[in-house]
Amino acid sequence: MDNKIEELLPFYALGALTDEEKELVEAYLREHPEARKQMDEMQSASSALPYGVAPVEPPRRVKGELMKRVSAEVEARERVSKQKQAERPRERRWASLFPAFSLGVATVAVIWAVVLNVQLARLQNQVSLLGEALVAQSNSLEEINAKLPQTSPAVTVSLKGTEAQPSAHGQLIADQGSNSAVLVIAGLSQLEAGKTYQVWLIDAGGPKSAGLLTVDANGQGLLIVTSDLTIGEFNALGISVEPDGGSEQPTGEIVVLSDL
Amino acid sequence: MRLRERVAFQQVSDETLASQVARGDSGALETLYDRHASTVLAVALKIIGEQTAAEDVLQETFWRAWRSASTYRQERGSFTGWLFRIARNLAIDAYRRRNVRPQTVLEVDEADSLLDRIPDPDSNVAEQAQTALMNQRVRKVLAGLPRAQRQVIELAYFYGMTRQEIAEATGEALGTIHTRARLGLQKIREELEKEDFEGTDG
Numbered sequence A: 001m002d003n004k005i006e007e008l009l010p011f012y013a014l015g016a017l018t019d020e021e022k023e024l025v026e027a028y029l030r031e032h033p034e035a036r037k038q039m040d041e042m043q044s045a046s047s048a049l050p051y052g053v054a055p056v057e058p059p060r061r062v063k064g065e066l067m068k069r070v071s072a073e074v075e076a077r078e079r080v081s082k083q084k085q086a087e088r089p090r091e092r093r094w095a096s097l098f099p100a101f102s103l104g105v106a107t108v109a110v111i112w113a114v115v116l117n118v119q120l121a122r123l124q125n126q127v128s129l130l131g132e133a134l135v136a137q138s139n140s141l142e143e144i145n146a147k148l149p150q151t152s153p154a155v156t157v158s159l160k161g162t163e164a165q166p167s168a169h170g171q172l173i174a175d176q177g178s179n180s181a182v183l184v185i186a187g188l189s190q191l192e193a194g195k196t197y198q199v200w201l202i203d204a205g206g207p208k209s210a211g212l213l214t215v216d217a218n219g220q221g222l223l224i225v226t227s228d229l230t231i232g233e234f235n236a237l238g239i240s241v242e243p244d245g246g247s248e249q250p251t252g253e254i255v256v257l258s259d260l
Numbered sequence B: 001m002r003l004r005e006r007v008a009f010q011q012v013s014d015e016t017l018a019s020q021v022a023r024g025d026s027g028a029l030e031t032l033y034d035r036h037a038s039t040v041l042a043v044a045l046k047i048i049g050e051q052t053a054a055e056d057v058l059q060e061t062f063w064r065a066w067r068s069a070s071t072y073r074q075e076r077g078s079f080t081g082w083l084f085r086i087a088r089n090l091a092i093d094a095y096r097r098r099n100v101r102p103q104t105v106l107e108v109d110e111a112d113s114l115l116d117r118i119p120d121p122d123s124n125v126a127e128q129a130q131t132a133l134m135n136q137r138v139r140k141v142l143a144g145l146p147r148a149q150r151q152v153i154e155l156a157y158f159y160g161m162t163r164q165e166i167a168e169a170t171g172e173a174l175g176t177i178h179t180r181a182r183l184g185l186q187k188i189r190e191e192l193e194k195e196d197f198e199g200t201d202g
Helices: A003-013 A019-031 A033-047 A060-091 A093-097 A103-124 A127-147 B003-010 B014-022 B026-048 B051-071 B079-098 B105-111 B126-143 B147-159 B163-170 B174-194
Strands: A155-160 A169-174 A180-186 A195-203 A206-213 A221-226 A236-243 A254-259
Touching: A003 A019, A003 A033, A003 B174, A019 A033, A033 B079, A033 B174, A060 B026, A060 B051, A103 A169, A103 A180, A103 A221, A180 A206, A195 A221, A206 A221, A206 A236, B014 B026, B014 B051, B014 B079, B026 B051, B026 B079, B026 B126, B026 B147, B051 B079, B079 B147, B126 B174, B147 B163, B147 B174, B163 B174
Parallel strands: none
Antiparallel strands: A155 A169, A155 A254, A169 A180, A180 A221, A195 A206, A195 A236, A236 A254
């Protein structure tokens, strides 16, 4: 054994080395397991030293303060844990609601309902009636779903405009287990030439493009949203203004952003 | 903590209690506190020399034990060894911040300070019984140690003095200090084994 290092070992056990010396000893112990045993013995001797001092009974106050601190931390931990538990069902909502879903039937039904709704709105030619139209669309969907008892209903999520376009509103209608959904939107402004609306599905990894959205003269638009992942895996949907042809990532103003 | 829980905890080892603390069991921490707080406070008080600061170190030691019990590894030594190292390091830091040594090196030597105090007669609670026994054994072992060896060990452990500082303070050669520390620790270990001391490693 290295004589110099050997001289340091007792002082390492006593916790009385400089940082540099400590590093030397630790490196030495890593390379020489046989010295580890010797060190353990020395440390066991040094760890008995506190018993050489006559014990001093602490005032009750110290324990009271300690346990108060501990209880506060336990309570905080429990609060965080409860919050997490409360969030979990929300994450699983899609999965728990629709275990077995016939994608073909539902998608056709959904598109049919949406088209009806859009046609109705166009006939009325009144943007102010769009809210009612969307309600009607939801009712239609419910009726259709009621007529299809063997299948699960589609999920409908309300979409809201941001401060940039507060009048924007719409719905995303989807089967959580599929990779596609129908987006119907109204109240969007006409864009200047060279710009387009782009739809984004957002998960922990960030936004993923779900397609470009064209709106008509009434500010209404319809898009079959598609993705590599199932819709239920996303946390939010956003719509931004992008240059024609779309972007890899959102670059322009966000006009719609809603949790899924 | 309810009486039944206290009794249950008294039957388990420090190491088992430490693993319970690591899982967030505050009752286990309370039992460890009842067992070892008086030793931790004694060490802190000896190092710092001031009651309030020593009590702060006591609370901080057990708070750190609570927060980092999961880092304690039984295979690397006893729980008390781990706990006392936390206390000792905190106390030396606190002492250095205060920058006032409670005793001079000469006073340490003359007062024979490891042996100069008697246990508090009011500390006769169940958790303290084992501590009192260990206290008696270790004091006996230390009393049997050559004074020069005990002095080097005490200056290093309780005062955090380096080898060079001890050599300077005592006027001895560095080689002599090395030998005294090594022989002193060896003797403590041998004597404690003879005493069948259960509170140390291995």
